[in-house]
Amino acid sequence: MDRPTTTTTTVVASQTYDGGESPALRRLRLLSLHLYQPSLTRAASSGRGEHGLIPCGSGGGRARRVEASGPELKAYMEGPHREVQMRVFDFFSSRPDLQTPVEISTADHRELCMRQLVALVREAGVRPFRYVLEDPSVYFAITEAAGGIDISLGIKLGVQYSLWGGSVMNLGTKKHKDKYFNAIDNLDYPGCFAMTELHHGSNVQGLQTTATFDPLTDEFVINTPNDGAIKWWIGNAAVHGKFATVFARLILPLQGNGGESADMGVHAFIVPIRDLKSHSVLPGIEIHDCGHKVGLNGVDNGALRFRSVRIPRDNLLNRFADVACDGKYTSSLPTVNKRFAATLGELVGGRVGLAYSSVGVLKIAVTIAVRYSLLRQQFGPPKQPEVSILDYQSQQHKLMPMLASTYAFHFATRYLVDKYSEMKKAHDDDVVSDVHSLSAGLKAYVTSYTAKSISTCREACGGHGYAAVNRFGILRNDHDIFQTFEGDNTVLLQQVAADLLKQYKEKFEGGTLAVTWNYLRDSMASYLSQPNPVTARWEGEDHLRNPTFQLDAFRYRTSRLLQSVATRLHKHSRTLGGFGAWNRCLNHLLTLAESHIESVILAKFIEAVQSCPDKKTREVLKLVCDLYALDRIWNDIGTYRNVDYVAPNKAKAIHKLAEYLSFQVRGVARELVDAFDLPDIVTRAPIGMPSEAYSQYTQYIGF
Known part of the structure; x- marks a missing residue:
């Protein structure tokens, strides 16, 4: 039978996402596709690529080298x-x-x-x-x-x-x-954001600082009740801040049941902390310096204690709740939890910014490492010139998947910023929910990946990577806290997992799914059917580089993890209760959240590839996207093997193809990092300059 064209294959494969297709029909269609599957490339077939790897493209001949057009890629x-x-x-x-x-x-x-x-x-x-x-x-x-x-x-x-x-x-x-x-x-009012306390960071509802209303003076009295409630790690507090937004429990006297004080939950208040003219610390406020940190020492973090500090009633930030002069409390939101959620929801932009900025840090580190690896030569065949260290498979394995991930994160965080901008304009509840979970997940995933990658880049540059002037130590230390502030990454991933479980439950109760989770509409039925024993063995490169296969694999894993953790939570909750069950399944939940975020990242990367108008640039981006997808699948190949989603021969083919794609990406690595368009004042590292790196390096130390 004649092999169908690529277009035909794509059209047929795209039917996978037809929401009306039953699991049985889907399996029959996938079985029928086996008749059209391109012939498998075997080790004995003609013509392997360099390093003994199977070249990309149909047949066994040498693959055409992908070329990058620098200006178009940069644009x-x-x-x-x-x-x-x-x-x-x-x-x-x-x-x-x-x-x-x-x-x-x-x-x-x-x-x-x-x-x-x-x-x-x-x-x-x-x-x-x-x-x-x-x-x-x-x-x-x-x-x-x-x-x-x-x-x-x-x-x-x-x-x-x-x-x-x-x-x-x-x-x-x-x-x-x-x-x-x-x-x-204009910076006349430099200020702080005083949320975190010594004993409470991520658990904002557990904050202990109080703001008690005094109806006799029409003021709030801000107080730190114990040492555990001291505001800690507050940026701008140690030296420069004149004001602080203080998050405190609003206490209203005589409004509780029986006439006692009523705790209305955490609210935000503007509290002056230094005199506007003299800059001296105001009465009742105690400020201490948190001292030298691992990194970010240009930011003056301090600790704040409040001793009966009085502020006007107007200093309550009252968008969601207000207190009248007689002490009457009003709110458009009916419960403490809803007011708390609305308050924190308005602060989600910090997570968006950290995810976006973390990609910027990753671009700098990858650019320095790739440029140095292209420049540095080491060893080589006998009696021949030394070769670039980026020609070594081990160096490619370190840096090329990282470069691919940087591109993937670039498009994913750009999408996140667009969704956040949409949320700020439209105030649509579905978009708000989507941005909250997506920002939590991307912030956690991207910052963790970047933190690990900076160290890998340092190692890839050997001894020269250890010189402070070459920036890896500074980047690593300054970026490290990105994993903690604006929400600890482990806590944020739990939020993503909790939202996935909520969506899972609502699906079976007839509810709708948020935008980012649309694929779950199909996945619970079709993705979780028994893996097809035929497609599990397909190893042809056209198949492995098909975005439908890649997305299906990512989404199958997420769906399987979601279903299994839901079952485990239900089982353990009978004996351990809700909290105990959650803790028993915590690692499973974190893996689920990461898997979902990887699925979103890949989907946005594929969209960016398909939207690219320039053919040559699209080919380069497709190569990089394929490397990102197959490298991730290979990194978690045990999961796919355990459920027979991937047969042993297919797993081996994925590994070989990922290695070969790293080799191909090496051929356009210079153009890929140049497309980040980082000026010299940003890269700064002598070994990371586009040319004459050694010259600048030797000049720096005095030659």
């Missing part, structure tokens, strides 16, 4: 707000006095970081604050650029405008915007 990767980023880069390039040296004390770094922020806003005229409200995508682009100059600068900017300023604008009402917007915008 497609370029964000819509590159102009404002270049304003940031050009400004700091013209100001050597504002560039962060490799060696700097904590005190000097803090003062430099504040000078950098003030100069960016007042001299360069880059005003991020209005974009927090009007166009978050511009704000995130500015934050990424600032972080490229110094991650401490990016974080300090985020504390001022996203956390302190964003809390006032998003949780307050018109009176707060009128009073505070301009002064926050």
Whole structure:
């Protein structure tokens, strides 16, 4: 029988997503596809690629080398707000006095970081604050650029405008915007975001700081009841902050049952902490320096204690709840939990920004490592020139899947920013729910991956990677906390898993699914049917590089994990209760959340490939996308083997093809990192320069 064209194969495969197809029909169709499956490439067939690997493409001949067109690739990767980023880069390039040296004390770094922020806003005229409200995508682009100059600068900017300023604008009402917007915008009111306490971080509902209303003076009294309630790790507090948004339990006297005080849950309050003119600490407030940290020492983290600090009633950020002068409490939301969820929901932008900025850090590290690996030569065949270390399969294995992941994260976080911008404009409940879980998942997944990858990049650059001037140590230390603040990654992944289980339950109760989880509509029926013994053995490259196969594999894994953990939770809850069952299944739940996020990332990468208008660029992106997908499948091949989704011969083919794709990506690695378009002031590492790296390196140490 004649083999069908690729177009025909794609059309048939796309029917997998027909929501009306029964599991039985789906299996019959997949069986019929076996008749059309391209012939399998065997070891004995003619012509292997270099390294003894099967070349991509049909037949056994040598694959055509994929070529990249640098300008087109760079143009497609370029964000819509590159102009404002270049304003940031050009400004700091013209100001050597504002560039962060490799060696700097904590005190000097803090003062430099504040000078950098003030100069960016007042001299360069880059005003991020209005974009927090009007166009978050511009704000995130500015934050990424600032972080490229110094991650401490990016974080300090985020504390001022996203956390302190964003809390006032998003949780307050018109009176707060009128009073505070301009002064926050121009840095006359530098501020803090005082949520985390010594004993409570992720569990915000467990905060102990109190704000008790005094109807006699029409004030709230802010108090730290014990040492465990001291506000801790508060950015901008140790040196520069003049105000703080303080999250505290609202206590209303005589409004509880029986006439006792009523705890209305956590609310947000504006609390002045230093005098606007003298900058001295205000009465009743105690501030201490959290000291030298592993990284981000340009940010002045401090600890705050409040001793009966009185603030006007108007300082309650009252978008979701208010207190009248007689102490009467009103809210548009009926319960403590709903008010709490609405309050935290307005702060989700911090997670979006961290996921987006983390990709920026990963781009820097990968660029330095790839450029050095292309430059550095080591060993080679006898009596022949040494070869680039990126020609070694081991180096390709370290860096090429990482480069592919960087591209995947680029498109996924761009999608997240677009969804967040949509959420801020439309206030659609489905979009809000989607962004909350997606931002939690991507923040956790991307920041964890980046943290591990920076160390891998350092190792890939050998001894030269250990030099501070080559940036890996600074990047690693400054980025490491991304895994903790704005939500600890383990806690955030649990939120994703909980939402998946909620969607799973609602599906079987006839509810609708949020946008990101649409694929679960089919997966519970079709993906969880017995794996097809025929397709489980397909190993042809056309099949393995088919995005339908790749997405099916990712989504099958997520669906299987979701079904199995739901069953386990139900079983254990009978004897252990809800909390005990959750804890017993916790590792399973974290794996489920990561699997789902990987599915979303791959789906967005495939969409980006298919949307690319330039043929040559599309081919390069398809190559990189295939490497991302097959590398992830291979990394979890045990899961697929355990349920017979992948037969042994197919697993071996996936491994070989992933290695060969790494070899092919190596051929366009220079163009791929150049497409990130990172100026020298961002990469800065002598070994990461596009040319004359050794020359700059030797000059740096005095030759």
